[in-house]
Amino acid sequence: MKQREKRNGLTLVHTGDGKGKSSSAFGMVFRAAGWGMKVLVIQFIKGKWKTGEQQAASRFDNIEWHALGDGFTWDTNNPQQDRQTSREIWSFCQQKILSEAYDLVVLDEINYCCSYGWLSGEEIADFIKHSKPKWMHLVLTGRQAPDEVIEVADTVTEMGLVKHAFEQGIKAEQGIEF
Template sequence: MKARDKRQGVVLVHTGEGKGKSSSAFGVAFRAAGWGMSVCVIQFIKGKWKTGEERASKAFAHMEWHALGDGFTWDTKNPEQDIKTSREIWEFCKEKVRSHEFDLIVLDEINYCSGYGWISGQEIAEFIRDEKPAWMHLILTGRNAAAEVIEVADTVTEMKMIKHAYESGISATQGIEF
């Protein structure tokens, strides 16, 4: 693994309507942890959900997992609370970046918060441009990535849904969706 002073960190954005944005980010996180990198995953929406990826993260000594948020916000009954929670999680994310403790940080579902206007794309992009250490890798996931975030990213992947099991009446499946 390259030393931090010899590494160029990259910013990846996984967005789009299709499945696999978070799963792809977690794959990269586990790959980095497998190489001994320090990894932090911060989930904006998942809340108290029990997931296989969080359970698997415990196998790595240098991986922190923070499942935060109040649940799936598109069914919200309290948008003010969702805004407050998202802003608090965003402040937590900035603290983790500023700590310089991690080689890779995943901001899972942050693009949703930006899409809802709770954290502006401009604010996220400016923070990345101005404060992310040059050696740090950062992954942002979720639908509706802001244009400003796409602009500051090094790699942007848009997941496109062609077909989904849910359309056939198959609900979220343990080991596949969570």
């Protein structure tokens, strides 16, 4: 594994309406873990859902996983609670990143929190620019990534939607969406 002081820590953004944003980030999680890197995943939306990727990650000693959200917030009955939860998760993320204990950090679905107005793209971009360790890799996922975050990122991928099973009435499938 490349020593931290010799590494160019990248900030990557996976956004867009297409499927695969989190899946791509989780591919990087397992790739980094395979190289012996210490990995952290913090999920903003999934909440208490049991997911295959979290179960697989539990088999690795070098992956730490936190699913902290209140669930799928577009169905929320309490936007104030969702805003507070997002703020608390963001604070937790900052503490974890500043600990310098991780080589790769994934902030899964954080972009949704910005599009809902619960976090600002400006504050996230400012933190990335001024506080993220230079050697640390950081991945942010979710639709509608804020312009400020896109601006500070090294790599931005927009997943385009061509067709989705959900449009045909097929709900989330185990092993594919979770």
